[in-house]
Amino acid sequence: MQSVGDWTELFQGTRQLPRALRDRLLGLASVLRFAKGQLVFGPDKVPDTLLFLVDGVIRVAQTSESGREIVLYRVEAGQSCVLTTACMLAEEAYNAEGLAETDLVAVALPRSAFDLLVAEEAVFRRFVFAAYSRRLIDLLRVVDDVAFGRIDVRLAGRLLSLAGEGAVVKTTHQQLAAELGTAREVVTRVLQDFQKRDLVTQTRGQITLSDPTRLEALAGSA
Amino acid sequence: MQSVGDWTELFQGTRQLPRALRDRLLGLASVLRFAKGQLVFGPDKVPDTLLFLVDGVIRVAQTSESGREIVLYRVEAGQSCVLTTACMLAEEAYNAEGLAETDLVAVALPRSAFDLLVAEEAVFRRFVFAAYSRRLIDLLRVVDDVAFGRIDVRLAGRLLSLAGEGAVVKTTHQQLAAELGTAREVVTRVLQDFQKRDLVTQTRGQITLSDPTRLEALAGSA
DNA sequence: CGGATCTTCGTGACATGGTCACTGATAGGG
DNA sequence: CCCTATCAGTGACCATGTCACGAAGATCCG
Numbered sequence: 117m118q119s120v121g122d123w124t125e126l127f128q129g130t131r132q133l134p135r136a137l138r139d140r141l142l143g144l145a146s147v148l149r150f151a152k153g154q155l156v157f158g159p160d161k162v163p164d165t166l167l168f169l170v171d172g173v174i175r176v177a178q179t180s181e182s183g184r185e186i187v188l189y190r191v192e193a194g195q196s197c198v199l200t201t202a203c204m205l206a207e208e209a210y211n212a213e214g215l216a217e218t219d220l221v222a223v224a225l226p227r228s229a230f231d232l233l234v235a236e237e238a239v240f241r242r243f244v245f246a247a248y249s250r251r252l253i254d255l256l257r258v259v260d261d262v263a264f265g266r267i268d269v270r271l272a273g274r275l276l277s278l279a280g281e282g283a284v285v286k287t288t289h290q291q292l293a294a295e296l297g298t299a300r301e302v303v304t305r306v307l308q309d310f311q312k313r314d315l316v317t318q319t320r321g322q323i324t325l326s327d328p329t330r331l332e333a334l335a336g337s338a
Numbered sequence: 339m340q341s342v343g344d345w346t347e348l349f350q351g352t353r354q355l356p357r358a359l360r361d362r363l364l365g366l367a368s369v370l371r372f373a374k375g376q377l378v379f380g381p382d383k384v385p386d387t388l389l390f391l392v393d394g395v396i397r398v399a400q401t402s403e404s405g406r407e408i409v410l411y412r413v414e415a416g417q418s419c420v421l422t423t424a425c426m427l428a429e430e431a432y433n434a435e436g437l438a439e440t441d442l443v444a445v446a447l448p449r450s451a452f453d454l455l456v457a458e459e460a461v462f463r464r465f466v467f468a469a470y471s472r473r474l475i476d477l478l479r480v481v482d483d484v485a486f487g488r489i490d491v492r493l494a495g496r497l498l499s500l501a502g503e504g505a506v507v508k509t510t511h512q513q514l515a516a517e518l519g520t521a522r523e524v525v526t527r528v529l530q531d532f533q534k535r536d537l538v539t540q541t542r543g544q545i546t547l548s549d550p551t552r553l554e555a556l557a558g559s560a
Numbered sequence: 561c562g563g564a565t566c567t568t569c570g571t572g573a574c575a576t577g578g579t580c581a582c583t584g585a586t587a588g589g590g
Numbered sequence: 591c592c593c594t595a596t597c598a599g600t601g602a603c604c605a606t607g608t609c610a611c612g613a614a615g616a617t618c619c620g
Contacts, residue, residue: 186481188478211482235460241457248424249423259400263400263406263519264403264519288596301598301599305577318598512568523570524606542615543568
């Protein structure tokens with residue numbers, strides 16, 4: 117297991133700190149690794165540290181009693197995972213969980229160090245508040261989508277964002293359903309429809325966006 | 339217009355501060371009043387202060403393009419309204435708005451004073467983080483309800499919480515629909531059903547909970 | 561009092577989305 | 591090559607949202 121080097125360089129909130137403090141942080145924090153698919157945090161695994169994600173992607177999702185699931189947002193490299201701290205601070209129950217979507221490298225900052233930094237360093241404080249704020253706004257977006265959005269529009273949008281630059285999405289209908297908080301059958305139906313309209317083609321476990329432009333248009337029609 | 343006296347006594351985050359600092363805060367902050375029904379903040383009214391609610395209730399809701407609405411949470415006396423600061427800090431667009439549900443008395447702390455307090459005072463910092471965390475968790479609850487909850491269950495729960503100690507809720511079907519993010523017709527239908535099952539009685543603009551116990555049971559069946 | 565008007569509520573027909581119970585299709589491992 | 595697990599497709603049905611009305615209080619004013 118190799119070292120991660122100077123991770124303080126990677127974060128908006130630590131990059132601008134004085135060298136001496138950064139060196140202290142390097143000593144205080146511990147490096148964590150998670151394998152793809154591993155649970156990073158969840159109702160039964162409340163962390164007592166602040167997580168900084170150095171490499172990889174964490175998918176934060178909420179699961180219903182009945183087993184349905186909805187993706188709330190993703191934590192990417194260079195961001196911190198504030199939901200964990202939220203719980204830590206509020207000491208309330210919640211039922212969201214973070215799953216390693218890729219292999220992860222993260223830095224865990226003990227609560228004491230977190231408190232210290234927030235107290236002493238304006239830059240770090242801004243970073244933390246901005247992170248909280250971003251998540252709040254992400255959640256507003258989710259509420260809006262779920263409460264008022266049409267499923268075809270949402271699926272089109274999600275396909276585009278999962279495809280990134282390419283035009284291929286490697287996922288199952290089940291996974292797409294979990295992205296949107298709907299049922300697999302619904303995804304199947306909508307994708308059938310997309311196929312008939314020549315927007316996508318499918319094979320088992322893979323969807324090809326054959327007309328991204330029209331998909332964009334559909335996704336944009338809010 | 340009378341003065342509010344020493345409002346620093348009212349908040350978890352300021353009560354324990356040293357007397358000298360509290361006196362300074364009393365000087366720095368300004369007292370705001372809003373009449374019932376007035377818009378406290380919204381997409382077109384982004385505040386640049388941190389609001390502490392001294393008296394009254396703010397209803398925070400999100401509105402869709404089509405005009406449907408959903409209540410996200412309520413800010414009560416003794417709490418601060420962090421969504422406003424969230425936007426202030428993230429400088430991102432959002433479409434939630436805060437409406438004065440009663441006449442309000444609030445204290446507006448300028449950003450500079452906020453920064454100072456967060457930097458210097460651990461107590462205040464904890465208060466702010468706890469407030470953020472509570473809202474994050476409130477939103478998780480909303481997502482869960484909207485994505486996975488049944489409308490009759492949600493309505494039963496909301497009726498009980500709106501009734502408080504009493505057994506009468508003075509609202510229109512339209513307003514209840516806005517609470518839950520659904521359509522008026524749906525509320526009408528569900529209430530008809532409740533009525534047939536002798537759970538409630540209705541007159542124009544008012545619903546009486548005739549069997550709170552069974553309503554609780556219904557609401558509790560997640 | 562008796563309309564004119566506004567708000568609230570009720571209702572039926574239909575569209576969309578979620579659930580259930582299956583069947584069929586495909587990939588990979590012995 | 592067959593077995594099995596996973597993935598996808600389908601039809602029936604229920605729950606919820608939308609649309610287009612009309613009816614039943616409330617309010618105002620002559």
